[in-house]
Amino acid sequence: MRKLIKRVLFFLFTKYRDRVVAHFTDEFAIAIKRHPELGEPAEGEDAWLKKWQAYGKGVSLNTYRVSSHEVAPDINILPFSICRNVVEPVLTPEQYHSFYSDKNSFGLLFDKNDMPRTYFRCMNGVFFDGDYKGVKASDMLNCIGDATEIFVKPTNLQGGKGAAIYKKENGKFVNTKGEDLNVETLLKEYKANFIIQERFSQSEFMAQFNPTSVNTIRMTAYRNPQTGETRVLRAFVRMGGKGAFVDNTHSGGMYAGIDDNGKLLPFVINNFGDRKSIHNDIDFEHTTFVIPNYEAVKAFAIRLTRRMPHMHLFAFDIAIDVNGLPKLIEVNTSSFDPALSHMTLGPTFREYTDEIVEYCAKQKDKLDIDIVRSYNH
Secondary structure (H helix, E strand, O other): OHHHHHHHHHHHHHHHHHHHHHHHOHHHHHHHHHOHHHHOOOOOHHHHHHHHHOOOOOOOHHHHHHHHHHOOOOOOOOOHHHHHHHHHHHHOOHHHHHHHHOOOOHHHHOOHHHOOOEEEEEEOOEEEEOOOOEOOHHHHHHHHOOOOEEEEEEOOOOOOOOOEEEEEEOOEEEEOOOOEOOHHHHHHHHOOOEEEEEOOOEOHHHHOOOOOOOOEEEEEEEEOOOOOOEEEEEEEEEEOOOOOOOOOHHHOOEEEEEOOOOEEOOOEEOOOOOEEOEEOOEEOOOOOOEOOOHHHHHHHHHHHHOOOOOOOEEEEEEEEEOOOOEEEEEEEOOOOOOHHHHHHOOOOOHHHHHHHHHHHHHHHHHOOHHHHOOOOO
């Protein structure tokens, strides 16, 4: 009976695994379909394949080929399958994802001055004000106070999904569809978990990339589990498309890589490999942009990592307010995406690649199958 159960579990694991593989390799497949030259053989791919197949079968050359043609061949380009199966399960344990990525958890973890102001919360159908004091549904407008523009979003989704802006008109808050703000509508839209925050006012520098969206800096960081030393890995400016109020690529947004000194690269790109020198009528090729006080942004990200002791790999979305101060918008704790780094700045884990992968590979035997199966092979 035990052998039968094990076979069934293995079969289910394999079927689930293969389904996830197809999902996570889709972006590179789309990039090659749109730009066939990115799928051509690249220098050094045999050595790259030999290195990474030691950590798992089914390593796809698409990752290496696209990355090599976009930036340069580098043996430290990390295959998606290794990132999902070897690195993430160890550095971002799945059992903590839901808590750390829940926007309603942020106020418990981080200083409220490091985030946009929160007026009202719905957590599993229970209502709280911005300071987690229990309130009634009918208290919502009192919690919002004299704000004239607010931002409502689900707390368990990422990438700006489900977000809505409400403006005060004739004493009522109305969204872009002309719908009034009320608890019943929000519960129908967001089920039992949403948050109401101030409509964030960003710095003039960040607003120039797209004035209708809050444009953020996606900054990734790594904390060495053995030494506790934390390093910023890569960073990008995310900017919305014209008229969009979110900055993610699925809504027409683009990314611009940031070098170690805060200077933007002379082009923008999305996660499908579409590269442009002009976006929102801005000529990135012939204009120099440097993030003001960039060292403070990096220090801010490192400070945030100290509030997440279970995690060792981080991806923060950071906005810059009108006073030039960094503010946390979102934390990404799962599905760490190295594609944009590979296609703009180089290997996502930089010179720490071997250190990270070798450590994680040694820890893999401690993982439960229920955790591993959530990642591609």
